[in-house]
Amino acid sequence: MLRLRFYATVYAADGISLIAGFLLTGYLAFGDVGDPYAVDLLLIMIPLYSLLAFQTNAYGLDMIRRPRLGIYRALVSLAATAMVILLVAFFLKASEDLSRIVFVGGIVLAAGSIAVLRFVMANLGWRTLHASPVNELVIVDGAYYPETLVSQVLNAADHGLTPNPRDPFMLDRLGQMLENVDRVVVACAPQRRAQWALLLKGTNIQGELLSLECEQVGAIGVGKLGDRATLAVSCGPLDLRSRALKRALDLSVAVPLLVFLAPLFLLVAFLIKIDSPGPVFFLQKRVGRGNRMFLMTKFRSMRIDACDSDGARSTSEDDDRVTRLGHLLRKASIDELPQLINVVRGEMSLVGPRPHALQSLAGDKLFWEVDDRYWHRHACKPGITGLAQVRGFRGATREKSDLTDRLKADLEYLSGWSIWRDIIILFRTVRVLVHPRAF
Template sequence: MYRVDPQKAITDHATRQPVDQEQRLTPQAEAIIAAPVESSLSGTVITGVAQVAEAALLALLGYGIHAAYINPNSDAVYIPVILTTVLLANVVFNAVRLHRISAYRTLYSQLGRIIGAWTAVMVVLMVGVFLFKASDLISRFWLITWLLSGAGTLVIYRMLLRILVQRWTEQGRLKRRTAIVGGGNDAAILIQQIQAGASRDINLLGLFDDREGERSPDEVLGHKKLGRVSDLIEFARRTPVDLVIVSMPLSAEKRVLDMLTQLWVLPVDIRLSAHSSKLKFTEKAYSYVGELPVLDMADRPISDWNLVFKAVFDRAVALFALILLSPVMIITAIAIKLESKGPVLFRQKRHGFNNELIDIYKFRSMYTDRTDANASKLVTRDDPRVTRVGRFIRKTSIDELPQLFNVLKGELSVVGPRPHALHAKADNKLYYEAVEGYFARHRVKPGITGWAQINGWRGETDTIDKIMQRVNHDLYYIENWSILLDIYILVMTPIRLFTSKNAY
């Protein structure tokens, strides 16, 4: 997979368009943005849940037959056999591609293959029983009954699964909102392949191409050209885009690299259409969108099961932290109220995932008549706008604790790049003007704490070097994310609070 070097991208490329001033797009693009969008479902998560449910059904069925008809004292023999058989069945089902969304949609093909695969697994079990001379330990009645009832259960399960997947397909919830980069004849061939093998998996929004004239007409096979590649960045920030398919030959290296350097700031999967390459790779080199073979160029940083794991982790930690720290929050609220007039909480607009504007909550640390909602002036040492209580809660980051409610709402993560104020500046330059590729840090949800903060880059950002260091650390976190890294950052955060000297 191609990876953009964050350091090089920060030096070479910037998206200079201010995100709070919407870029003008074509009328066709604006119409797509204005249309309502149905929430989509992850095919990877669906197949994962389907596999677990199927394995559980087979295991429970096997054990149920054993419990009903066989001596229960033989659990020590049957349970390992059942679990091993179910694991083997899952491997075989995946080997014959039975756990794909496209397979779930079929009827006779799916049922025929699932019965054949299950029968093959049970034959292997029977041969194993014979070879290991375990026929005295394993009941033939149990084997035959599990084989037949398992086949019937799989048929019923797969038919119900097909009905569910077909319903989601008709609702468009399994389609990935897709944009094509490229135009002309290459794009026409790609669209034909999508229509032939991936029409139920792709919702094709339109095309983006930097070329003009005959090489890139305004419409290809009924699909409009929505703008240039740079317009795709603004388009994807204002309406969900899941996938970008590049219709360019690998020989057009400069065009491909320029496109990737522009689009790497977006939280989307980028794929290169295999039809545009004259090179023929091995089967394992390709991934598939429906039946369309593609080459992976870049992935959304956190997606599918990782997105589920992180969401569960965030909410569990936030809920536990709110319970544990509620006395601290109550005392802080009372102290703020006693020292100065005004609300206890302060709300501020900041950029969230993919530059979406969100309201984050903080304990008020400034005098009410001196608050700076846009953070146009950075807080400095002994800043007269900050109250005595405010200095303490800013130094200890207690002022950030109300953001745990943002985490429960799904707007923030516990760990991630810190959300910056809209008009925050370094050396009198807005952050996105000071740092090339700044918006790439918004490919994941922002967090209450992050990799930059535990490495000493919290507090005042009065120089360009300081904000560049923050962004570099944020990009490192995005490229190397794991739940273990989140846990490490979470554990180190309170430790670093006692050694930090930059927060005022």
């Protein structure tokens, strides 16, 4: 949270620089601190600059670790903003309404102010964040680790952490411990390195092994911990900028939808109460981001005495557990709508790999027993819909291939994420809300 507040402060400082630069230029040129030319330009400049600055990653760790790079990205964003405004003014033949003095002077003053403030704040950031903007954790699993400046060291045995991909509860404990960590380094015995590498790939942070060997673990880079080399084996699929964009999309869609659908929620709740005794909502433990568990919310579609809290049995077409109303809710995917609450709470996203119950089976095997890469899909928030769903991989998983098809789509989504892909998946989801495999 401290780093996020620092980012917000830098963002505010950029905005103040723009406002001060243009208003001061308007005052010097026309003697009016509220000069209309300056105000009109600011109404366009601020949102456009903000968008371009996020796109160029002007707000991130690099602005603290490499201040000059952060300043460069901010100034490039400002220059791009100016070019866009000039092009639009030219094509709309509105250049005559543009005060050249205010425009050029405002850009120059704003650029100088942004550069100075960012340099000062980058140095302030190092002191504020205790000389390290990254929250690091070392997990020691029966191996030597060097004396370092890392403030957090955790003994795996003391917390019941063993690299066992068949133990979802251990993965949940690990995920809870890594929730606010940016980088984790594991010091373990050689025979455990491949197992730890497998588990770290399912986290949403940078994971490294304290080791000189890189075979078996699929290293993606080399790092340092003190005077020892580490092998990077995982990294979050979304950086801070991407997570901010994705969260903004989630809230901008989920909150209005919840308000708009409130009458439908009340109607469905009333019908559920009439149709069968029991609660309106069905809460089920699912595996979320970083392999942490959460309670997913759905409209109850089964008899209360037949609800499957562990998800060991997939729902079939003529499932006797489903109520009369439940069949309709499932057919139209209405039972999934309360997951918008999970989205607002930050436990889920609109788009992402679908969260699964702990005892879900593909054929006669648990999901994570079919493919070791299963845990990798939890490197981002689970979604109400996803790439697998819009490709038709939905419904019961009677065969192992039913899971592997979904897993391939989920991993493809993680490796090629973009905000535009999320938007496209949302539009494609509308076409498959009613589908033949919804039971």
